[in-house]
Amino acid sequence: MKTKMPGIYLHIPFCDTKCIYCDFYSITNHSKKNEFLSAIKKEIAAQSAKLRDSSFDSVFFGGGTPSLLDKDDFTSIFDTLYNNYDISVNTEITIEANPGTLTKEKLEQFKQLPINRISFGVQSFIDEELNFLTRIHSSNEAINSIRAAQDAGFENINLDLIFALPGQTMESWKFNLERAVKLNTQHISAYSLIFEKGTALYSMMEKGSVSRADLDLEQEMYEYTMEYLTAKGYEQYEISNYAKPGKECRHNLKYWTLEEYISFGPSASSYIGDKRWTNVKNIGKYIDLIEEGKDAYDFIETIDKDTSITEHIMLGLRSRGIVFADFKDKHNIDFLNTYSSRVELLIEKGFAVKDNTKLSLTRKGYAVCDEIVASLF
Ligand code: SF4
Structure with missing residues (x-):
């Protein structure tokens, strides 16, 4: 009997330009696109034996910029996926899209594919902020792309925003949120700007040409985001x-x-059983390994019990909470008995609430989630 419902991730590494803050594996040279497409289809087919007993209910094309692919590219990938995996009827199929890469015609073509969710990397509705982030699109292009996707019939749309940009004010962040809500998408992701080592942004900070946003302001923006978006439904x-x-x-x-x-493409990570592996972060190496009939793994790790428990607590607190029955099932540990004093402390300070089934963070707790995880668990 098929019981598991895992997800499928495909990493499409091509971008038109490299954004200053980006630490995903992405390349601006598209000359290997056809070899890449051939390789990823071979990898999809070759890895299918690993999850023979599974049905899948989510497929996510991330990157990079998957919206740079055209309809025929997607069609051939979908053919390979459907021929090799049991993909359920109501599977959520997302593509990440850069608003600067989509036209009305292209969106209408994508609507004829199994794609049913689009995640737009908008980041800001203010052109100066977009320029700073070196995004290729303008605010108007983002608005037009999202409206065109809605007109084409997409009913499940996300837009990503970034806050705590250097020099950003509370007013400009509020404007971004209001603009986002007006577009009435089904989903909004709002991340604070991270200065990742190895990015152009990080070098700019080291040279002193930009500095991080003030921590209190970042906190204020985060708290406002939670309050505002919740109030808007x-x-x-x-x-x-x-x-x-x-x-x-x-x-x-x-x-x-x-x-x-299970994931495919350069730099993509998979997690099955107690193993997690990541593919090489180099398109040439990736293509060569696949063409030689090998796995494209860069490294494999075994997730031991302690790591699994820590990840469960951390990810649970960051999202919908720690469900006691799931915790017991997975680790054979009674969560409340084991962590009773820490749980009581979180509740006493107003950082968490618990009911009979789970422990979850409050808004106040979300605002200091990383500190909670680090200090208590
Ligand atoms: S478009 Fe996305 S993946 Fe590409 S460089 Fe910019 S942030 Fe990175």
Whole structure:
């Protein structure tokens, strides 16, 4: 009997330009696109034996910029996926899209594919902020792309925003949120800007040409975001993610609830059983390994019991909470008995609430989630 419902992730590494803050594996040279497409289809077919007994209910094309692919590219990938995996009828199928890469015609073509969710990397509705982030689109292009997707019939749309940009004011962040809500998408992700080592943004900070936003202001922006989006009918179901009822991202929930997923493409990570592996972060190496009939793994790790418990607590607190029955099932540990004093402390300070089934963070708790996880668990 097929019981598991894992997810499928495909990493499409091509972008038109490299954004200054981005630390995903992405390349601006598209000359290997056809070889890449051939390789990823071979990898999809070759890995299918690993999850023979599974049905899948989420597929996520991330990147990179999957919206750079055209309809025929997607069609051939979908053919390979459907020929090799048991993909359920109502599977959530997301593509990440850069608003600067989509036309009305392209969106109408995508609507003829099995794609039923689009996640737009908008980041800001203010052109100066977009320029700073080196995004290729303008605010108007983002608005037009989302409206065109809605007109084409897409009914499950996310938009990503970034706050705590250097020099950003509370007013400009409020403007971004208001603009986002006006577009009436089903889902909004709002992340604070991270200065990741190895990015152009990090070098700029080291050279002193930009500095991080003031921590108090960042906190104020985060608290306002939770309050504002909740008041506008979006439920916060993860520290940075908000959805209209029933429109939570099924695929991302799998990451946050430690469900299994299999992934394809350079730099993509998979998690099956107690093993997690990551593919090489180099398109040439990736293509060569696949063409030689090998796995494209860069490294494999075994998730031991302690790591699994820590991840369960951390991811649970960051999203919908720690469900006691799930915790017992997975680790054979009674969560409340084991962590009683820490749980009581969180509740006493107003950081968490508990009912008979689970412990979850309050808004106050979300705001200091990382500190809670680090200090208590
Ligand atoms: S478009 Fe997305 S993946 Fe590509 S460089 Fe920018 S942030 Fe990174």
